[in-house]
Amino acid sequence: xxxxxxxxxxxxxxxxxxxxxxxxxxxxxxxxxxxxxxxxxxxxxxxxxxxxxxxxxxxxxxxxxxxxxxxxxxxxxxxxxxxxxxxxxxxxxxxxxxxxxxxxxxxxxxxxxxxxxxxxxxxxxxxxxxxxxxxxxxxxxxxxxxxxxxxxxxxxxxxxxxxxxxxxxxxxxxxxxxxxxxxxxxxxxxxxxxxxxxxxxxxxxxxxxxxxxxxxxxxxxxxxxxxxxxxxxxxxxxxxxxxxxxxxxxxxxxxxxxxxxxxxxxxxxxxxxxxxxxxxxxxxxxxxxxxxxxxxxxxxxxxxxxxxxxxxxxxxxxxxxxxxxxxxxxxxxxxxxxxxxxxxxxxxxxxxxxxxxxxxxxxxxxxxxxxxxxxxxxxxxxxxxxxxxxxxxxxxxxxxxxxxxxxxxxxxxxxxxxxxxxxxxxxxxxxxxxxxxxxxxxxxxxxxxxxxxxxxxxxxxxxxxxxxxxxxxxxxxxxxxxxxxxxxxxxxxxxxxxxxxxxxxxxxxxxxxxxxxxxxxxxxxxxxxxxxxxxxxxxxxxxxxxxxxxxxxxxxxxxxxxxxxxxxxxxxxxxxxxxxxxxxxxxxxxxxxxxxxxxxxxxxxxx
Ligand code: G6P
Numbered sequence: 001x002x003x004x005x006x007x008x009x010x011x012x013x014x015x016x017x018x019x020x021x022x023x024x025x026x027x028x029x030x031x032x033x034x035x036x037x038x039x040x041x042x043x044x045x046x047x048x049x050x051x052x053x054x055x056x057x058x059x060x061x062x063x064x065x066x067x068x069x070x071x072x073x074x075x076x077x078x079x080x081x082x083x084x085x086x087x088x089x090x091x092x093x094x095x096x097x098x099x100x101x102x103x104x105x106x107x108x109x110x111x112x113x114x115x116x117x118x119x120x121x122x123x124x125x126x127x128x129x130x131x132x133x134x135x136x137x138x139x140x141x142x143x144x145x146x147x148x149x150x151x152x153x154x155x156x157x158x159x160x161x162x163x164x165x166x167x168x169x170x171x172x173x174x175x176x177x178x179x180x181x182x183x184x185x186x187x188x189x190x191x192x193x194x195x196x197x198x199x200x201x202x203x204x205x206x207x208x209x210x211x212x213x214x215x216x217x218x219x220x221x222x223x224x225x226x227x228x229x230x231x232x233x234x235x236x237x238x239x240x241x242x243x244x245x246x247x248x249x250x251x252x253x254x255x256x257x258x259x260x261x262x263x264x265x266x267x268x269x270x271x272x273x274x275x276x277x278x279x280x281x282x283x284x285x286x287x288x289x290x291x292x293x294x295x296x297x298x299x300x301x302x303x304x305x306x307x308x309x310x311x312x313x314x315x316x317x318x319x320x321x322x323x324x325x326x327x328x329x330x331x332x333x334x335x336x337x338x339x340x341x342x343x344x345x346x347x348x349x350x351x352x353x354x355x356x357x358x359x360x361x362x363x364x365x366x367x368x369x370x371x372x373x374x375x376x377x378x379x380x381x382x383x384x385x386x387x388x389x390x391x392x393x394x395x396x397x398x399x400x401x402x403x404x405x406x407x408x409x410x411x412x413x414x415x416x417x418x419x420x421x422x423x424x425x426x427x428x429x430x431x432x433x434x435x436x437x438x439x440x441x442x443x444x445x446x447x448x449x450x451x452x453x454x455x456x457x458x459x460x461x462x463x464x465x466x467x468x469x470x471x472x473x474x475x476x477x478x479x480x481x482x483x484x485x486x487x488x489x490x491x492x493x494x495x496x497x498x499x500x501x502x503x504x505x506x507x508x509x510x511x512x513x514x515x516x517x518x519x520x521x522x523x524x525x526x527x528x529x530x531x532x533x534x535x536x537x538x539x540x541x542x543x544x545x546x547x548x549x550x551x552x553x554x555x556x557x558x559x560x561x562x563x564x565x566x567x568x569x570x571x572x573x574x575x576x577x578x579x580x581x582x583x584x585x586x587x588x589x590x591x592x593x594x595x596x597x598x599x600x601x602x603x604x605x606x607x
Contacts, residue, residue, distance in 0.1 A: 001074035001601045002086075002100035003027035004178075005195045006159045006169045007067070009186025009216045014063035016188075017070035020195035021051045023244060026252075026397050026595065026602040027100075027191060028074025031085035034058070035096035037166045038065035042096045046071075046085035050596075066216075067167045069159045071098040074601040077106070078123030088127045090134035091118065094163040097133070099126035100191060101176040102606050104154035129158060137164070142213055142222075145170040149211070149224055155354065155606065157206075159189060169214040172224060173206040176605045177352050177380060180204050180212050180219055182234065187214040192376070192603075194244045194395055197237050204232035205378050235378060243394045253398035253489070253594045257580050261445040263403045264573070266392040267410040272437055276430035278417045283387050286343075286369045291422050293343040293369075297336070298325040298412075299359045300347035301604065303401035303484065304373075307408035308347050309477035314569045315416045319425055328355035329607065332362055340367040345415070348372070349396055349404035350603040351379025358607075360384055373411050375404050389415065398595045399602045400489050402580045405481060406444075409573050413437060416569070429567065436566040440573055443564050447577050451585075454578055457544055457559045458585035461492065461515040468506060469496040469579075470536070471519035472529050478572045479519050482579035489587040489594040499532035512540030517579070520547040521563070521571045530556070546575055 003024025007016045017034045025032075032054040033046025045061050047053045051072060071086035078084035087096040103109075106125035109132065114120070118131040132148040145160050155175035161168070171178055171189050181188040181196030181203045188196050189212065196203060204221065206212055210230065211222045221232045249255035272278055283290060296315060298308035308325040315323045326336070328346070332355055338344065344363035348356045351374040360381060363370045372385035375393050382388045391407035413433070420427050427433070461467055467486060469479035476498040483494035497506045499518070510516065516536050520529045526549070533556060537543055545557030548565040563574045587594040 001028050001076070001603060001605050003072040003191045003195070004069070004098045004100050004157060004159055005188070005190045006069040006098075006161070006171070006214065007186065007188045008167050008169050008214050010066055011186065013065050013068040014058055016199075017068050018051065018055055018058065019198065020190055021054070021070050021072045023194040024191055025051050025072050026399055028072050028601045029596050030073045030075040030080035031082070032070070032072045033085045033087055034063065034068055034070040035087040035098075035161060036063045036065035036068035037161055037163065040163045040166060042089070042093060042161065042163060044087050044089060044096060046082060046087065048080050048082050048085060067161060067169065069096065069098050069161050069169060076102055076606055077125040084122045084124050086126060088122060088124065088130040090130040092134060095130055095133040096161050097126065097129045098159050099129060100157045100605065101155035101174070103128060103152050103156060105152065109151065133160065133162070141165045141168060142170055145172060146211060146224060146227055149174070157191065167215055171206065171212045171214070173210055174208055175354070178206040180206060180214065180221075182219055185216055187216065187219045189214060193237055194397070197244065201237040202234055203237065204234055205383070207383075244397065251398065251593075251595045253400055253402060253584055256396055256398050256403045257577070257584065258448060259394070260403050260406050260577065261441045261448065263393045263407050264410060264441045264444055266394075267407040268414070268437060269392070271414050272417075272434060274434060274438065276417070276427070276434040278414055278421060280389060280414065280418045282389050283371065283418065286371070286386050287422060289369045290343060290419060292341070293321070294341045295343075296321060296323045297331070297338060297342060297344045298323060298347065299328050299331050299344060299356065301328050301353050301355055303405045303481060304347040304349060304356075304408060306477060306481040306484065307405055307412060309480065310409055310474055310572050311412035311416070313474045313477065314412060315419065318416050318420055318427060319423065328353065328359040332358040338363060338366050338368055342368045343371065344368050345371045345373060346381055346385060347408055348381050349375045349391070349401055351376040351381040353381075353604050354607050357381055357384070373408055375407065397602070399597055399600050400485055400583070400594060405576065406573050410437065413569055433567050433569060436570045439566070440570065443566070443574060444577060447563060447574060451581050453561065454581040455585050457561070458582055458589055460542065460559060462586055462589045464492060464513070464515055466493045466495070466509065467515045467517065468510070469494065469517045469519070470499040470502060470532065471522070472499050472525040473522040474568060474572060475519035475522050475575070478575050478579070479517070481576055482517055482582070485580055485583035486586060488600060489583055489592060489597045490590055491592065491598070492586065499529055502532060502535065507535070507539065510536055510539045510541045514541050515544055516541040517544045517546065517582075519575060520545060520549070521575055522568060546578060
């Protein structure tokens with residue numbers, strides 16, 4: 001949550017900062033602001049609302065300068081407003097600060113600053129940093145920032161500029177991400193790679209308790225506690241900028257749905273072979289523990305959690321080993337039964353979700369091996385887990401996750417097959433599963449080209465206040481993801497229910513015309529599902545049937561979506577695509593921006 005960017009070099013900084021903010025806007029879009037150093041003065045321009053409003057504002061302001069910092073906000077402390085926007089100034093306007101995270105002890109710091117006569121102009125936790133810098137300034141910017149950071153508790157990625165040392169940016173990281181891009185005659189920092197890839201492909205990652213000093217000619221990292229210089233490993237970005245652009249699509253979400261057939265190939269490449277052999281060299285280091293593991297915990301948030309729910313069905317069914325799936329925000333606080341004989345699998349697109357990271361650390365405290373299924377290379381989760389299986393899906397920008405979910409489903413399939421192979425579990429239908437996984441690319445491509453029918457269905461549901469998603473077994477897990485997608489971008493209330501549970505409450509909400517997206521791909525329970533659909537239909541529900549039964553007719557369904565019939569473990573990859581498209585088109589028809597749903601952000605780095 002919140003995106004930060006900073007640049008020092010020889011070029012005009014305003015455009016660089018604004019471009020950076022545009023790419024980071026998915027991290028929060030309540031307000032945006034920049035601070036630029038010029039002639040020993042700092043100029044701050046900040047505005048409530050999207051980065052585009054800030055861009056308009058900068059057109060009528062003088063923002064000349066070659067060093068600056070910028071921020072796009074997802075509000076935590078204080079409503080979205082101009083005053084609460086970052087950067088924040090101290091009273092004398094010689095320090096400017098941007099912050100991503102939450103300073104948990106800000107109230108006591110604020111009280112002591114107010115006692116000392118400091119006046120606050122915002123309701124944010126972050127503003128305390130600006131005043132602390134003024135109060136504690138000892139003539140050396142690095143020392144002062146370090147001393148101030150040592151007073152802070154919580155999660156923060158902070159960047160500071162000051163008129164005292166005008167071409168310098170000082171950064172500190174504790175828990176929230178910070179990447180430093182290294183180049184000739186210029187250096188840049190940002191919350192993630194998408195904001196630096198335009199300038200350089202060489203970077204290093206600040207870890208917790210580390211600081212960085214950036215000047216045009218140099219960047220050096222330090223340990224926050226000791227103040228000593230540290231050597232960081234230089235890394236290379238291996239994707240190109242075009243992947244982080246919309247490429248002719250109206251929205252990132254639509255582009256990311258369209259990319260899914262390529263994403264399928266990237267997730268499977270080198271991991272699955274025609275004969276059903278799987279290779280996950282990433283897990284060699286913990287293979288013995290996996291062979292002997294008693295239980296598997298699949299922990300994640302949001303869409304990644306929904307992928308974990310599908311994973312539970314597959315792994316339990318295939319391996320007959322108990323799998324627990326939970327949302328990280330509950331799991332971390334409920335004292336789970338987790339020992340060194342268990343394996344924790346954390347699933348995260350961003351690799352930065354605070355609750356998921358906390359679950360990972362809990363497992364490490366308890367000596368349980370941790371596997372990360374992660375998209376963002378070198379993210380916190382990727383770095384801290386024992387073994388990481390990358391999704392290789394490329395940058396996902398749309399707040400509503402689509403292609404990452406599909407990749408997660410594939411990797412969970414591969415993980416299940418890998419576990420079966422090392423634990424000597426005979427998989428009767430291994431060649432069928434492998435064949436179906438490998439055919440997904442072309443099947444998905446075909447499905448994606450048939451979106452006309454989905455647009456029509458979107459027209460049918462666009463004016464309803466509520467929509468229900470029902471299914472049984474694996475379909476019930478996919479139903480949860482379908483409902484989440486619809487609610488988060490269309491703002492129609494959407495609820496998923498196991499079809500067998502309908503009679504225990506949800507059925508009371510079904511009226512004439514209520515849209516009921518009914519997933520019916522699980523053959524073993526299709527009769528039961530049929531009856532549940534009839535029960536809803538008898539109460540006037542409008543049935544949108546998603547099935548792999550090629551004989552299905554409109555007798556049962558008011559609207560019909562037929563997907564190819566493939567192995568049940570693999571089916572969710574196809575069944576979710578029409579649901580993603582349905583949410584996308586419904587959002588568009590209702591005039592919403594699907595890439596930036598209200599109140600949400602892509603990377604949830606606060607609890
Ligand atoms: C946010 C995003 C979702 C995502 C969830 C978990 O809510 O909007 O798309 O599924 O966080 O994020 P992660 O990066 O850990 O998968």
